[in-house]
Amino acid sequence: MGADMPRRFPARFNVDDFATIDRRHLLRGLAASSLVTAGASLFARAAWANPVFSAYPFSLGVASGDPAPDGFVIWTKIAPKPLERGGGMPNRPVEVEWAVATDPRMRTVVQKGTATAFAELGHAVHVEVGGLEPGRDYYYRFTVGGEGSRIGRAKTLPRPGAPLAELRFGLAGCQRFEDGYFTAYRHIAAENFDFVFHYGDYIYEYRVLRPGERPLPVVRTMPDEPDEIFTLDEYRHRYALYKLDPDLQAAHASAPFIVSYDDHEVSNNWAGDVPDQVVPPEVFLLRRAAAFQAWYEHMPVRRALMPRGPDILAYRRFLVGDLLTLNVLDTRLYRSDQPCGDGLRADCKEALAPERTMLGDAQERWLYEGFKRAETRWHALGQQVMMMHTDRDPDPDVFLTHMDKWDGAVAARDRLFDAVEQSKLRNLVVLTGDIHNNWAGELRRKFDDARSAVGVEFVGTSISSGGDGFDTNERMNAVVAQNPHLKFFNNQRGYVRFVVTPGHWRADYRVLDKVSTRDGALSTRRSFVVESGKSTLSEG
Ligand SMILES: [Fe+2]
Numbered sequence: 001m002g003a004d005m006p007r008r009f010p011a012r013f014n015v016d017d018f019a020t021i022d023r024r025h026l027l028r029g030l031a032a033s034s035l036v037t038a039g040a041s042l043f044a045r046a047a048w049a050n051p052v053f054s055a056y057p058f059s060l061g062v063a064s065g066d067p068a069p070d071g072f073v074i075w076t077k078i079a080p081k082p083l084e085r086g087g088g089m090p091n092r093p094v095e096v097e098w099a100v101a102t103d104p105r106m107r108t109v110v111q112k113g114t115a116t117a118f119a120e121l122g123h124a125v126h127v128e129v130g131g132l133e134p135g136r137d138y139y140y141r142f143t144v145g146g147e148g149s150r151i152g153r154a155k156t157l158p159r160p161g162a163p164l165a166e167l168r169f170g171l172a173g174c175q176r177f178e179d180g181y182f183t184a185y186r187h188i189a190a191e192n193f194d195f196v197f198h199y200g201d202y203i204y205e206y207r208v209l210r211p212g213e214r215p216l217p218v219v220r221t222m223p224d225e226p227d228e229i230f231t232l233d234e235y236r237h238r239y240a241l242y243k244l245d246p247d248l249q250a251a252h253a254s255a256p257f258i259v260s261y262d263d264h265e266v267s268n269n270w271a272g273d274v275p276d277q278v279v280p281p282e283v284f285l286l287r288r289a290a291a292f293q294a295w296y297e298h299m300p301v302r303r304a305l306m307p308r309g310p311d312i313l314a315y316r317r318f319l320v321g322d323l324l325t326l327n328v329l330d331t332r333l334y335r336s337d338q339p340c341g342d343g344l345r346a347d348c349k350e351a352l353a354p355e356r357t358m359l360g361d362a363q364e365r366w367l368y369e370g371f372k373r374a375e376t377r378w379h380a381l382g383q384q385v386m387m388m389h390t391d392r393d394p395d396p397d398v399f400l401t402h403m404d405k406w407d408g409a410v411a412a413r414d415r416l417f418d419a420v421e422q423s424k425l426r427n428l429v430v431l432t433g434d435i436h437n438n439w440a441g442e443l444r445r446k447f448d449d450a451r452s453a454v455g456v457e458f459v460g461t462s463i464s465s466g467g468d469g470f471d472t473n474e475r476m477n478a479v480v481a482q483n484p485h486l487k488f489f490n491n492q493r494g495y496v497r498f499v500v501t502p503g504h505w506r507a508d509y510r511v512l513d514k515v516s517t518r519d520g521a522l523s524t525r526r527s528f529v530v531e532s533g534k535s536t537l538s539e540g
Contacts (some may be wrong), residue, residue, distance in 0.1 A: 334360025
């Protein structure tokens with residue numbers, strides 16, 4: 001398997017507890033017992049046989065994700081009326097047929113089956129398809145009640161260790177609905193990527209914004225006047241609203257996604273059990289449980305990522321041939337609370353405390369063990385908040401760093417760099433989101449010493465958050481000048497395209513001139529190349 005899950009849950013429970021019984025298992029078990037008649041009729045009464053829908057049941061599209069050498073997850077969610085409570089579905093399970101083929105017209109079906117969409121999971125369907133060949137394209141489709149979904153494309157990973165000449169993947173995230181159109185996703189769909197890494201902020205939990213309520217234009221207004229979301233049904237409504245976007249659906253149908261979450265899937269700048277708002281932790285955990293359930297329901301992830309109440313195990317590892325190890329990190333659930341009250345701070349002593357963490361003990365151990373066993377040419381960390389030290393004040397005498405980023409847990413960053421050096425890990429590439437700007441730079445032990453670099457970091461901008469933005473300005477040029485390891489800043493929307501070969505890692509920063517209309521023009525603003533064996537960026 002390419003997805004290398006941590007063996008134990010670091011928080012409250014063991015990952016082995018996750019084994020859930022699917023219906024086929026259940027019926028097989030029942031068939032061996034005298035309960036078979038009772039069991040089968042029990043299910044027949046509960047299931048919605050021969051469903052007839054008042055509207056198209058696949059309104060939220062299809063998706064694939066978490067690829068492995070032998071398969072991937074395929075996802076859909078049955079929602080004929082996606083913005084209504086329950087998605088327009090009765091509170092009964094429904095059987096959904098699925099098929100995987102080797103051709104885009106679904107003529108040569110190689111795997112098929114039936115999955116049960118449970119009301120408890122908002123009629124989401126997650127099928128873990130296995131038994132496929134490594135490193136090739138597949139196509140999939142769902143059918144229910146005589147209706148067929150669109151056909152999606154997925155791709156398996158090459159076998160770990162198998163020679164791979166080239167990998168092409170995308171970096172995307174931060175897609176606030178009101179801020180602009182998801183045009184970048186239309187272009188991601190056209191890229192035919194091997195996969196897309198999504199760093200989070202898939203939704204934003206905030207209340208509806210009306211035009212004129214803020215200086216930034218409100219490009220799209222959320223219907224139904226939603227308030228800030230707290231309950232499972234409210235999170236479901238928000239995901240449905242976002243997932244109705246045709247560009248987002250096209251991107252999902254084009255390639256597998258490897259997803260993580262950041263803060264806005266739950267609540268702005270939450271940290272572990274601590275919310276950003278004044279709420280007792282035990283109350284916040286109820287909200288976090290609802291948020292995680294809704295996230296799971298809408299993401300093409302494996303059953304191992306199903307939450308247990310407010311807990312979830314979302315960090316995981318993907319091995320892509322002999323070329324890449326991708327560690328997907330969780331920098332929200334196990335981190336220390338932001339020091340000095342969060343935000344931009346000068347001279348925050350608390351940020352230097354040795355016990356501060358971004359990953360928590362168990363995730364750190366898991367990551368560093370992986371460093372020791374590294375066998376691929378490149379080693380990537382797919383994560384959320386900026387790892388490079390960044391002085392955000394243009395004045396040379398003022399040092400302002402952001403407490404929500406790795407600058408708020410300096411000892412944690414030092415431990416990570418120590419582990420990289422001790423395991424002699426080469427070709428470290430950190431992939432980041434969160435701050436709605438493009439950045440590129442070198443990860444240095446001492447940020448003013450070019451010889452101390454241990455890797456590079458590519459920070460991808462947002463799909464829409466922040467609106468049209470601007471290329472750069474005088475102030476940001478001055479900020480970059482204060483940080484000699486930073487090579488690039490841009491404040492436009494888009495995504496990053498990576499082309500990875502044994503010899504080099506190329507990053508193309510793809511930006512849109514605007515997201516306030518649907519016809520924004522795409523261009524490659526800047527390209528960088530990292531040569532294998534070096535931790536420096538050169539112009540691509
Ligand atoms: Fe964001």
